[in-house]
Amino acid sequence: MANKKRTSRSKPAAVPAPHLTEPKLTRLTMAGFPAYQRAVARGFQEQYRPERDELDRKVVDTKRFIGFKVGSSWVSSAGSYARKITVPGGLQVPVAAVTNVTVQPAYRRRGLLTAMMQRQLEDVAAAGEPLAALWASEALIYGRFGYGPAAARARLSGSTRALQFLPGVPTAGSCAEVPLEQFQPVAAALQAAMVTDRPGKLDRPDAWWELTLFDAEWARRGAGEQRYVLHYNASGDVDGYATYRFKEGFGSSGPDGEVHVGLLAGQDAAAYAGLWRYLLDLDLARKFVRRNAPTDELLRLLVTDARAVHTEVTDNIYVRLVDVAEALRARRYATEIDLVLEVADRQLPGNSGRYRLRGGPDDATVARTKAAPDLSLSVLELGTAYLGGVSLFDLHRAGRVAEHTAGAAAAAATAFGSPIAPWCPDEF
Numbered sequence: 119m120a121n122k123k124r125t126s127r128s129k130p131a132a133v134p135a136p137h138l139t140e141p142k143l144t145r146l147t148m149a150g151f152p153a154y155q156r157a158v159a160r161g162f163q164e165q166y167r168p169e170r171d172e173l174d175r176k177v178v179d180t181k182r183f184i185g186f187k188v189g190s191s192w193v194s195s196a197g198s199y200a201r202k203i204t205v206p207g208g209l210q211v212p213v214a215a216v217t218n219v220t221v222q223p224a225y226r227r228r229g230l231l232t233a234m235m236q237r238q239l240e241d242v243a244a245a246g247e248p249l250a251a252l253w254a255s256e257a258l259i260y261g262r263f264g265y266g267p268a269a270a271r272a273r274l275s276g277s278t279r280a281l282q283f284l285p286g287v288p289t290a291g292s293c294a295e296v297p298l299e300q301f302q303p304v305a306a307a308l309q310a311a312m313v314t315d316r317p318g319k320l321d322r323p324d325a326w327w328e329l330t331l332f333d334a335e336w337a338r339r340g341a342g343e344q345r346y347v348l349h350y351n352a353s354g355d356v357d358g359y360a361t362y363r364f365k366e367g368f369g370s371s372g373p374d375g376e377v378h379v380g381l382l383a384g385q386d387a388a389a390y391a392g393l394w395r396y397l398l399d400l401d402l403a404r405k406f407v408r409r410n411a412p413t414d415e416l417l418r419l420l421v422t423d424a425r426a427v428h429t430e431v432t433d434n435i436y437v438r439l440v441d442v443a444e445a446l447r448a449r450r451y452a453t454e455i456d457l458v459l460e461v462a463d464r465q466l467p468g469n470s471g472r473y474r475l476r477g478g479p480d481d482a483t484v485a486r487t488k489a490a491p492d493l494s495l496s497v498l499e500l501g502t503a504y505l506g507g508v509s510l511f512d513l514h515r516a517g518r519v520a521e522h523t524a525g526a527a528a529a530a531a532t533a534f535g536s537p538i539a540p541w542c543p544d545e546f
């Protein structure tokens with residue numbers, strides 16, 4: 119009898135059925151970094167692009183990155199960077215800049231995010247960082263964890279030809295385009311000098327500058343390479359910087375190019391106006407767009423036709439008070455304030471309780487108290503109002519802050535407010 123060998127078909131590698139697995143919460147190690155990056159990209163439904171990994175490695179502290187694993191595969195991720203954020207009063211405070219939060223589609227809605235957020239908040243509290251902040255991919259996700267939309271951003275767009283400056287707008291000096299190597303150190307020095315002028319700004323060490331200026335082809339939205347502009351004042355000193363990309367276009371009635379404005383910062387009105395004028399006057403351009411601008415962007419105050427600056431407002435960063443007492447102490451208040459806040463915190467119950475806050479433009483003290491509260495609110499409302507961009511009075515009017523002493527919400531709103539809108543130019 120012929121010895122016939124059975125042809126065994128090779129079985130595909132088995133993937134465990136998600137509902138039968140018990141994912142394990144694990145910390146990242148550098149050896150596992152590429153697989154982690156791949157999982158993060160998959161979680162965001164993005165293509166994995168290893169080109170950025172080298173730069174990411176410079177800012178990733180693996181102790182701050184966690185995720186659930188099934189076997190050797192990451193099925194979720196969450197991390198944070200240790201940075202500093204400017205708070206009202208122009209002080210810089212440590213913040214956990216939360217990032218890379220993903221759960222793979224097959225593992226969604228079984229509590230992995232909730233478990234990671236809880237662990238992360240406890241880790242941040244143990245590290246002594248009073249604040250956490252994040253950019254939310256979807257606005258619905260983070261309120262339940264105490265993160266409030268504390269800053270807003272404006273998307274500005276319009277016709278470059280429609281924007282003439284008002285007479286009297288200061289202009290002095292000139293702009294020049296420079297190579298990246300010349301731009302980065304000069305812009306970094308200016309940014310460091312200006313970082314405390316607005317709540318919500320983050321410190322930007324060199325590695326973060328490299329990431330900020332990383333000119334990824336996939337992020338160009340059809341435009342060309344990034345260009346670097348410096349503004350020089352009348353004496354020839356650099357006092358402003360901007361980045362932009364140009365999207366070529368030619369329609370039936372002629373040139374139709376688009377200027378995509380990235381970073382833009384000037385030390386005074388002349389620098390600011392000079393940079394905008396340079397970008398708006400580029401030949402062959404007819405349209406401009408700036409996707410992440412502060413809501414109090416001065417452009418509308420510089421031009422004769424403010425309506426021609428189309429403005430769409432949406433959220434910028436979300437803020438979470440991790441150590442309520444320390445966070446309240448770390449900022450300054452626009453007016454003298456002395457009130458008792460009753461705070462509720464579900465994830466970090468040690469924060470729950472009453473605080474007597476006494477503060478003003480120069481100082482703030484915070485002490486636990488048993489005194490009757492003037493206002494009751496949760497960490498979500500406190501995070502929302504913390505940078506001074508959302509009024510505690512409005513949150514009271516919306517029924518989210520309870521007022522026990524007449525006038526306390528209005529007084530708190532004035533004291534917590536900021537004369538300049540909070541805004542974060544950095545994505546992380």
Ligand SMILES: CC(=O)SCCNC(=O)CCNC(=O)[C@H](O)C(C)(C)COP(=O)(O)OP(=O)(O)OC[C@H]1O[C@@H](n2cnc3c(N)ncnc32)[C@H](O)[C@@H]1OP(=O)(O)O
Pocket residue numbers: 161162216217218219220221222225226227228229230231232233252253254255256258259262
């Ligand atoms: C800072 C950043 O990195 S922002 C990036 C956030 N990540 C993404 O957008 C990537 C794609 N999405 C995902 O990876 C996941 O869907 C996540 C991370 C948003 C949610 O992960 P999950 O593990 O499904 O969350 P989990 O099961 O813990 O849900 C907790 C609660 O939040 C709700 N929830 C979670 N995600 C969403 C969402 N996108 N929209 C509305 N509600 C949501 C859940 O319904 C659940 O509500 P419940 O407690 O009332 O039942």
